[in-house]
Amino acid sequence: MDRVLTQPENVQASNSRTSFSRNEMMLNSAGIYTGDEDASDQDLLVVERKTFKSLCSGLVQQCGCLSNPSWTIASFIMKGHVARVQFVCPHCKQSRVWASSRVLSGHYLANQKLVHAFTCAGMLPRQYMNIALFAGMGVVKQKYISSVYLNQLYQQVVADVVHESC
Numbered sequence: 001m002d003r004v005l006t007q008p009e010n011v012q013a014s015n016s017r018t019s020f021s022r023n024e025m026m027l028n029s030a031g032i033y034t035g036d037e038d039a040s041d042q043d044l045l046v047v048e049r050k051t052f053k054s055l056c057s058g059l060v061q062q063c064g065c066l067s068n069p070s071w072t073i074a075s076f077i078m079k080g081h082v083a084r085v086q087f088v089c090p091h092c093k094q095s096r097v098w099a100s101s102r103v104l105s106g107h108y109l110a111n112q113k114l115v116h117a118f119t120c121a122g123m124l125p126r127q128y129m130n131i132a133l134f135a136g137m138g139v140v141k142q143k144y145i146s147s148v149y150l151n152q153l154y155q156q157v158v159a160d161v162v163h164e165s166c
Helices: 022-029 049-060 109-120 125-135 142-152 154-165
Strands: 072-079 082-088 095-099
Touching (some): 049 095, 125 142
Antiparallel strands (some): 072 082
16 A cells, blocks of 8 residues: 655654645655655656756746745646756746756757667667657657767668678
8 A cells, every 4th residue: 555755764853843844845755656646647757967956056046036936837848858847937927948958969968868878778769669658758759769860870880780790
């Protein structure tokens, strides 16, 4: 049976405080599957460490109206394995855009790395797509995979390796 954890089991609450604020609860329970229905079918996304640090520092900074940081999500778009999020200040409507990956040659680096990884692992594009779809981690389309192959000359490298191994 699934159970709900209000804080990690290995963290002891201080005797001087018996309640947690909403932000503390989010941080203390981050990464803990509590068995609730909403959490079981959540999509996954790939985040680079550098962009995650950028997100964290950007969300604690005040916007132009100098109100307390209280950014809201205006849009959330998946581009393959990468999330592109627009945050808006509810007070002055200033917006900031964040992506979970950097861009290299017009493509998200995380998507390029995953195409490279499944190719080097010997997986066919269809196998990769099935795994990505079943895991709910976004998927890049065949057109994107082909463009990465053509730009990176993967087809020629694979052909050379096949020829050398025969």
